[in-house]
Amino acid sequence: MGARKKISADKRKEALKTKYFAKLNNVPTSPRKMRLVADMVRGMEVFKALGVLKFSSKEASARLEKLLRSAIANWEQKNERKAESGELYISEIYVDSAAMLKRLRPAPQGRGYRIRKRSNHVTLFVDTMSKNDNQI
Template sequence: MSARKRISAEQRKQERKEVSFAVLKNVPSSPRKMRYVADMVRGMEVFKALGVLKFSNKEASGKVEKLLLSAIANWEQKNERKAETGELYIKTISVDEGATLKRLRPAPQGRGYRIRKRSNHVTIVVDTFKKEEQEQN
């Protein structure tokens, strides 16, 4: 690895240490369905988002709720204290397309219809409100 690449890699690694996040990979539902749930909670305070996810009828909301709890736990582990109400918010939540399993379903007259079983990857980054206010001042 060249010196320039090593420096930028170390810089990225240092930036990731300051941010608390959680990643869920290979969720067996389409990215479109998961993005609908992600859009509901984007930018919300985390405990309010947990309430929204808990009472949502979507199947994907249960998985996002569990992932959000993991991100909160990661933040608490890094900062060595419990998160208080109104302190954390969802900075970014992104849903990326995962691997697609391609299957064939029998169809009339000897044909086969293609079925695409999609999957997705979800990433949640949580941050404190106070840190954002300090950067703006």
């Protein structure tokens, strides 16, 4: 790795140390389906978002609920105290496309149709409400 690239990588790592997040890699759900659930909770207070995810009928909501609990636990560990109601909110959540499994399905007249089994990566950031209020 070149010196310039290493310096920028170190800056990125230092910036992530001040943020509270959780990542979920290689989820075997299409990114489009996961984004529907992510859009439901984006910007919400975390305990309200947990309730929404718990009672959502989508399959992706169970995975996202577990990820949100992990992000809350990461925040609690870094701050060495418990999260209180109304204190934390989901500041950022994004869903990126991951590796795609390509399969062939038999089709008429000796042809084969390509089946793409998609997967995704989800990154969820939580932040405190008071920290956000000071910036405005």
